Amino acid sequence: IAGITQAPTSQILAAGRRMTLRCTQDMRHNAMYWYRQDLGLGLRLIHYSNTAGTTGKGEVPDGYSVSRANTDDFPLTLASAVPSQTSVYFCASSDSPGGSYNEQFFGPGTRLTVL
Amino acid sequence: GQNIDQPTEMTATEGAIVQINCTYQTSGFNGLFWYQQHAGEAPTFLSYNVLDGLEEKGRFSSFLSRSKGYSYLLLKELQMKDSASYLCAAQNRDDKIIFGKGTRLHILP
Numbered sequence: 001i002a003g004i005t006q007a008p009t010s011q012i013l014a015a016g017r018r019m020t021l022r023c024t025q026d027m028r029h030n031a032m033y034w035y036r037q038d039l040g041l042g043l044r045l046i047h048y049s050n051t052a053g054t055t056g057k058g059e060v061p062d063g064y065s066v067s068r069a070n071t072d073d074f075p076l077t078l079a080s081a082v083p084s085q086t087s088v089y090f091c092a093s094s095d096s097p098g099g100s101y102n103e104q105f106f107g108p109g110t111r112l113t114v115l
Numbered sequence: 116g117q118n119i120d121q122p123t124e125m126t127a128t129e130g131a132i133v134q135i136n137c138t139y140q141t142s143g144f145n146g147l148f149w150y151q152q153h154a155g156e157a158p159t160f161l162s163y164n165v166l167d168g169l170e171e172k173g174r175f176s177s178f179l180s181r182s183k184g185y186s187y188l189l190l191k192e193l194q195m196k197d198s199a200s201y202l203c204a205a206q207n208r209d210d211k212i213i214f215g216k217g218t219r220l221h222i223l224p
Contacts (some may be wrong), residue, residue, distance in 0.1 A: 042214050
């Protein structure tokens with residue numbers, strides 16, 4: 001693979017179910033991010049990781065958790081999905097969280113619908 | 116608070132020039148990014164400005180004024196494939212990137 005991949009591409013989920021969105025990059029980037037994109041609201045940061053083993057909360061972290069066990073993978077978990085989590089989710093990575101090195105490369109997105 | 120403002124939609128004609136403005140208010144400032152996003156696709160990087168002035172890259176140029184909290188993206192010789200959303204994003208002192216809601220650009224033949 002080259003770049004950043006996400007799985008699944010799309011998913012329909014019943015409310016209350018647990019769901020993990022997967023994200024993998026092969027660019028050896030230090031920083032990784034999860035965003036949600038909703039019509040009229042733009043991209044909003046959910047969680048981020050500046051380096052393997054560390055994570056931080058973004059603008060809208062409630063209801064989501066992440067882990068960063070290694071450099072390549074950054075899964076996002078919805079412990080108990082709710083309809084307001086219906087969105088398009090983008091994973092991104094950058095060489096470093098600082099300055100111009102924070103040019104972010106985005107995955108293709110996961111379209112999640114919670115019923 | 117932190118805020119990025121850009122127009123919601125713009126329309127321009129093929130072959131013309133269009134300027135998309137962006138104003139930002141962030142807690143400190145470490146740089147300004149522009150991304151392009153075609154419908155149904157992921158955002159892709161266009162430009163990065165940290166110093167005042169104009170950065171030119173082919174048909175696209177980006178300008179920054181740090182004192183005014185202002186940037187613009189200039190697209191020349193517009194092509195139909197330039198129809199997309201353009202996202203302005205400012206990086207604050209903690210290196211957190213705040214995205215604007217995007218400007219949807221429509222190109223007419």
